[in-house]
Amino acid sequence: MSTFLGMPVHAPRGVGHLRGDESFPAAARTALGDSQLRRNLQHATTTIRGKSGRVIAELPDWQELRSAGSALKASTMARLPELLEQLEEKVTAAGGVVHWAADANEANQIVTDLVRATGSQRVIKVKSMATQEIGLNEALEAAGITPVETDLAELIVQLGNDKPSHILVPAIHRNRSEIREIFLRAMPGVDPKLTDDPPVLAGAARRYLRETFMSTTVAVSGANFAIADTGTLAVVESEGNGRMCLTLPETLITVMGIEKLVPTWQDLEVFLQLLPRASTGERMNPYTSMWTGVTPGDGPQNFHLVLLDNGRTAVLADEVGRQALHCIRCSACLNVCPVYERTGGHAYGSVYPGPIGAILSPQLTGVEDNASLPYASSLCGACFDACPVKIDIPSILVHLRNQAPHPRTEAAVMAAAAYTMDHPRLYRSAQRAAKLSRIAGRRGRGLPPPLNGWSASRDLPAPPKETFRDWWRNR
């Protein structure tokens, strides 16, 4: 017997970072005018694209791996409830405590209460998208607890009172002279003679973070994968700072989106081949930390796993859109996206930028709260080709555009156009009217809004003397 509990809810408003302050076109306009940002992004995305492309080309079975990753994710999503319960059982049996958080508010409250119970005033953090999504740092700060980001780029973002602009490289919008200024301004105990030499900057962060690692007893992490079969959590990172957080403190709290599951250990084999090559362009990930509950005398002796929904069940309910939950947060789609390369991540208003953000954020919040994001793409398809788990991002964008609220005038014009196109006589009249486009000024330069968006930088073609149809009839 089952009881219908209603449709799943979206991520709540007023908490976390899934919604921007302005629409994508407005935010993009500002970003496009920032020449330093454009330069940083162009350089960084081109570099990662090249590196990733080279190591992917080494694998003769890359396409088969992508298909395997896609199939594993589809099968996991199809039996997510059972697998989550299995994970809970295994984590609990291994000495961990599992918490279920329906949304950002619940997750923030659970984590805050857990930290308070330890008496610690500070937590060290492993780079995590889920905790950025729910605004955990703000919630902890409001409770008088200081979160310290230990991923170098996240630290740059945090010290700069900034927002991440890339999933993998959150400070991609900053260059080294900007990073030097941020460190000088905000890093406790920083050497005032700091230069912008990258090893010097890294050295400054290392000194600050080492002190913090050694003096903090609670860590908060996300998770890249959770293995239902064994109750094992996995974090994949490049710096080793994550491993410090995962092994040194007494208490470890992991916040994980419910879609991060894989059924068995063996499945991880596929994803650990896909992720580094698609993401950082590495053959093998440098630091892959895995832990199962608590091991007496080794590592954190208290482990809490917070399973976060925050709109994911609503995404799962959409047969087309649910593929967005297959994402392994590699950022390959950002790095190949011609829109992202020019606007950067902040224009998307959400911690999930780029093509994946354009399909994930509107689904987590409800499309009306992120109505411009599904349109933030030319549908060029580069993201689909780059995705290591073959998420058909362009199709989902089109699917979400169909759900998005439409401006009333646009809807009327579209309906009229469709009616015209379905009546060949009207269509032929409209074609003749197109020849009158001269009234819009020479080569369309006098077009009215919103069509002047086109004519601001492009001419219209000169209207032909006769349509093809007329030519065909007269030949």
Place this chain on the structure above:
Amino acid sequence: MRIALFVTCLADTMFPAAAKATVLLLERLGHEVVFPQEQTCCGQMHINTGYQKDALPLVKRHVRTFEPYDVVVAPSGSCVGSVRHQHAMVAGSDAGLAARASAVAARTYELSELLVDVLGVEDVGAYYPHRVTYHPTCHSLRVLRVGDKPERLLRNVRGLDLVELPAAEQCCGFGGTFSVKNADTSTAMLADKMRHVLDTGADVCTAGDASCLMHIGGGLSRLQTGVRTVHLAEILASTEA
């Protein structure tokens, strides 16, 4: 072979030269071209802008119009892409229509696909004495996967100096209504595309899509670059005589 021309509403109305060239080229190669009069628009603009319900009658019309023909050709990668990858989806729960749409889609080809795959021609006997660069439009490249078929056709054109376009696979920024809804971002993408076109020193930028050429050409014209955009079909239809 008897080939039905799916002219596309854009070529019919704004770029008849590309459509005429398609007809003349196929006739020169010894084929019969027919033009079903009831065709209008495949509905791609409606589908991609989020108006699937409005697109449904257009999909029905397209299927009805082209069902009687064994082979359909369009001088557009993007419109063929819509027919092949979107029409059955728009049909939705109407399984009968979806099946008919899929059947039409399976017989519908973009021009370079028709020439190389169906007709088995790579040298169409064309003559075009110009320096040309080819932009592989996104939907030809990543939806239809036409690969290097257009370049193979171009390399066999007498007199033509084909120069490689840097960062060719990057979108020109058109994206249909994207160019209006996100006009600034679209322009930023176009600026880079134009820079690459100009870097080649070509007189002509060609592609298999009138829509992308309208975009690139609109920018090149506005800046008075002197570089013109010419549809692939027009180059292949050109002869010495």
